[in-house]
Amino acid sequence: MTPILQIEKLSKNFGGLEALRNITFDINRGEIVGLIGPNGAGKTTLFNCVAGIEKPTKGQIVFTGSDHAIHIGGKKPEVVTSLGIARTFQNIRLFDNLTVLDNVKIGRHCRTRATFFSAVARTRGQQAEEKNITKNANEFLEFVGLKGRGDEIASSMPYGSQRRLEIARALATAPHLLMLDEPAAGMNPQESSDLMHLIRSIRDKGITVLLIEHDMKVVMGVCERVVVINYGQWLAEGKPHDVQNDPKVIEAYLGTGAANAA
Amino acid sequence: MGNLSFKNMSHGGKLRAALLILALIFPFFPFVSEYLLHIVILIYLYMILSLGLNIVPGFNGLLDLGYVGFYGIGAYTSGLLTVHFGLSFWLIIPLALINGAIWGFLLGAPTLRLTGDYFAIVTFGFSELVVLFLTNEIWLTRGPLGLPGIEPISIDFSLFGGPKWEFVGELPYYYLAIVMVLVTVFVMYRIQDSRLGRAWFAIRDDEVAAVSCGINLLTYKVIAFAISAAFGAMGGSFFARWVTFLSPDMFKFWESFLVLCMIVLGGMGNIWGVMIGAVVLVSLSEILRDLLPLLGLPVNVRFLAFGLIMVLMMRYRPAGLLPIPAVAAQMRAGRVKRKKRKVTVGTKK
Secondary structure (H helix, E strand, O other): OOOOEEEEEEEEEEOOEEEEEEEEEEEOOOOEEEEEOOOOOOHHHHHHHHHOOOOOOEEEEEEOOOOOOEEOOOOOHHHHHHHOEEEOOOOOOOOOOOEHHHHHHHHHHHHOOOOHHHHHHOOHHHHHHHHHHHHHHHHHHHHOOOOOOOOOEHHHOOHHHHHHHHHHHHHHOOOOEEEEEOOOOOOOHHHHHHHHHHHHHHHHOOOEEEEEOOOHHHHHHHOOEEEEEEOOEEEEEEOHHHHHHOHHHHHHHHOOOHHHHO | OOOOOOOOOOHHHHHHHHHHHHHHHHHHOOOOOHHHHHHHHHHHHHHHHHHHHHHHHHHHOOOOOOHHHHHHHHHHHHHHHHHHHOOOHHHHHHHHHHHHHHHHHHHHHHHOOOOHHHHHHHHHHHHHHHHHHHHHOHHHHOHHHOEOOOOOOEEEOHHHOOOEEEOOOOHHHHHHHHHHHHHHHHHHHHHHOOHHHHHHHHHHHOHHHHHHOOOOHHHHHHHHHHHHHHHHHHHHHHHHHHHOOEOHHHHOHHHHHHHHHHHHHHOOOOHHHHHHHHHHHHHHHHHHHHHHHHOOOOOOHHHHHHHHHHHHHHHHOOOOOOOOHHHHHHHHHHHHHHHHHHHHHHHOO
């Protein structure tokens, strides 16, 4: 089976700065893959390139969502989303003034089609669609453990719940591939263990997960494969435990000499 | 919020019904003069305008300083079609709506890629352009001489051998204005609870997140701009047939600013707040017009008063008189919440 996402020789320059250089790796369907690396390694830039927020300077990103392969490098973010790649953000980006339910409903945007005129006339089709959107949104809220909290204002929720809400909103776009940018950042041990459980159940729904994470407990606990990048370059790849013991990786995180000491 | 039907009437519903009934019987109170009726119609007109403008800054978070341009386009569309072709007002309304939307689209499509202040400047330029056009294209608009002798609105059944009833005095305009406000409010509520409205709110709150939910920013901003312009033009088309005289200086930048003030004062993004803003500012303007000469001040001092009010609002109620609930809560809890959040990260599950 073809990998769901193939990244080939991807490079991204910001002026003279090479944020990514010649990165190549694949993500297989149904995997949970961790993308790790020291601060400033280019993890979020890679995410942005895949999501369409940044345009890659060189290289290809091939996404095989349902049937045929599509080159998504340089495509607009809303197009990438409708093809089936959803994401969350490192610093939570919710629609702060809206209710929790509305946040998730907005996630359904790319899967629905009501227009201005059908909304004003409130046609039968539009009503049915609205009903469906609400039903779906509530299901996703229940799935991430926010059942019954749809009427709260998004910004008034505690931090951990906001993370979950962001995941619910991403899931509402019906993705094949979900990219989580540091989902466990700022969570306590209990919250991150709940999060690991959630990530596994997302995969069990048939959604492939790619996550950036600094919390090694989460990475080791949930990822089946880990890709390490450093200074914008591919450094290592493999099972979490092998990568953890890879001298190159230890060196990247702790500096020269640390690998020998370990 | 947002249920205008009489079923399952809530507190808010009763209040709304009461206000509507009050508006409907208002002209029959003994103290109501033609002048007062004129002012109330003006309030209704500004309600339509501010509801229309509200779409852009209130729903989409974009600053629009050129709204009066669309108002002027609608007014002159209506005026010229009446003077030259004698079209019926009922035909003119849809034409003015469409013309407004077209100009909204033409202005919005190339310029809505601009962000923040840059976009505001473009809209400002557009409204100045409209005024210059109306002033200088004398062959079409008679320029500074103005466009007099626009026929008042009539309901004409003479084609079918029926009677022709011309609008005389303020009373018929009063009821027509109420109908137009109700239609506008109805459309706003329908949009607010729809996929379109949610897409706009998403754009207002966070553009990057909106895009990653699959919302095409430019498309939705242009739709917003066109719909907003259409309502501006609708207000203008009514204005032309109501005052029966148009001149370019009725559509100066000041009008845009006034409508924007109504929105900010009432509570950006809130349909009821925006209408209250229109009530407050129009009545204040009229009261000051009478009051200032009594105090021995020139009438134009009221512009200063508006400025003062805006400053005080920003100091004491930055979210407006009747803000969106969430914004109000945020403003209130602002400092407290930021402190609390730091604690909850570590301790609360």
